[in-house]
Amino acid sequence: EPEVTQTPSHQVTQMGQEVILRCVPISNHLYFYWYRQILGQKVEFLVSFYNNEISEKSEIFDDQFSVERPDGSNFTLKIRSTKLEDSAMYFCASRSETYHYGYTFGSGTRLTVV
Amino acid sequence: KNEVEQSPQNLTAQEGEFITINCSYSVGISALHWLQQHPGGGIVSLFMLSSGKKKHGRLIATINIQEKHSSLHITASHPRDSAVYICAPLEGKTGNQFYFGTGTSLTVIP
Numbered sequence: 001e002p003e004v005t006q007t008p009s010h011q012v013t014q015m016g017q018e019v020i021l022r023c024v025p026i027s028n029h030l031y032f033y034w035y036r037q038i039l040g041q042k043v044e045f046l047v048s049f050y051n052n053e054i055s056e057k058s059e060i061f062d063d064q065f066s067v068e069r070p071d072g073s074n075f076t077l078k079i080r081s082t083k084l085e086d087s088a089m090y091f092c093a094s095r096s097e098t099y100h101y102g103y104t105f106g107s108g109t110r111l112t113v114v
Numbered sequence: 115k116n117e118v119e120q121s122p123q124n125l126t127a128q129e130g131e132f133i134t135i136n137c138s139y140s141v142g143i144s145a146l147h148w149l150q151q152h153p154g155g156g157i158v159s160l161f162m163l164s165s166g167k168k169k170h171g172r173l174i175a176t177i178n179i180q181e182k183h184s185s186l187h188i189t190a191s192h193p194r195d196s197a198v199y200i201c202a203p204l205e206g207k208t209g210n211q212f213y214f215g216t217g218t219s220l221t222v223i224p
Contacts, residue, residue, distance in 0.1 A: 031210075043157075043200065043214040056210055089155055099145065099209030100164070105157040 002026040006092050006106035013082055013113055021077045021109045023092030029104070032075045033093040034067065036060070037108075043091070049075065082113045116141040116203050120215035127222050133188040135218045137201035144204050146184045147211055148175050151198040160186070162204075191222045 005024040013019050025032050034046040047057045047067055054067065066078045075094075079086055092106040117140040127133055137146070145164040151157050161168050161175040163184070168175050172191075177184040188195055198217040205212055 033210075037155075042216045043202075045210075045212045045214075048208075048210050055208070056212070058212070091157060093157075095209075099204060100162055102159040102162045103147065103211070104159065105149075107156045110155070 002104065004092055004094055004104050004106040006090075006109050008109060009107065010110045011112070013111070015084060015113055016081050018078065018080050019082055019111060021079075021090050021092075021111070023075045023077070023106055024073055025075055025092065025094030026096075026104055027073070029094035029096050031055075031095045031097075031099075032069070033095075033103070034077045035091045035093065036088040037091065038085075038088045046077070046090075079111075082111075084113050087111055087113045116143070116205075116213040118201060118203060118213050118215040120199075120201060120218050122218060123216065124219045125221070127191050127220070129192060129222055129224050131191050131222075133191050133195070133220065133222075135186045135199050135220070137184045137186070137215055139182050139201075139203045139213075141203070142179070142182070144207075144209060146177055147202040147204060148184070148186050149200040149202060151200060151217065153197065157200075160199075188220075191220075193222045193224050196221050 007022045032049040037043045045058050047061045048055045089108045091108045093103045095103045119138050121136045148160040172189045174187040198219050200217045201215045202211040
């Protein structure tokens with residue numbers, strides 16, 4: 001079964017550093033998403049991406065964050081100048097044009113900012 | 115903003131019991147997504163439904179769009195069903211999911 005692949009699975013970074021989280025969505029999917037889950041809290045929407053541009057973003061997704069689809073297969077989330085409160089699990093997900101077929105989630109990247 | 119409530123928050127059951135998890139939301143939607151989050155953190159899509167009922171193995175999901183309520187049932191529960199179950203309504207126009215329930219943590223004891 002097709003998978004969404006996320007790398008790395010765990011990243012530790014110093015406060016103030018930039019991190020790039022990588023995702024390879026399912027190849028024929030058209031919608032891509034980033035979500036985050038702070039430990040013990042609910043999953044939160046960050047951003048949706050369609051047709052090579054951001055279609056929706058949440059209040060969390062401020063200027064510190066950016067997304068790119070640099071080569072038609074990878075989908076990246078960049079966090080500039082990380083803060084302690086950015087420590088969370090970050091999930092990538094993708095879906096086809098018809099959402100009734102469901103979303104496929106990656107296994108997540110656990111980001112720890114120290 | 116769609117307020118999503120799940121109940122119960124925590125549930126412990128004996129193996130074999132019938133389980134019900136409820137989800138209610140405040141704003142009309144196009145469909146609702148049930149997700150399972152494993153103890154290791156990974157998230158799996160279980161059901162996407164916009165009306166009636168869907169069944170997959172021992173899992174059954176129902177939705178009443180007018181009452182803004184959905185339920186997830188597990189028949190003959192098994193310890194491997196232990197996980198967090200999360201509901202997420204899909205926004206009407208785009209099918210994007212912006213809001214998630216806090217999840218129901220299920221533990222099934224052998």
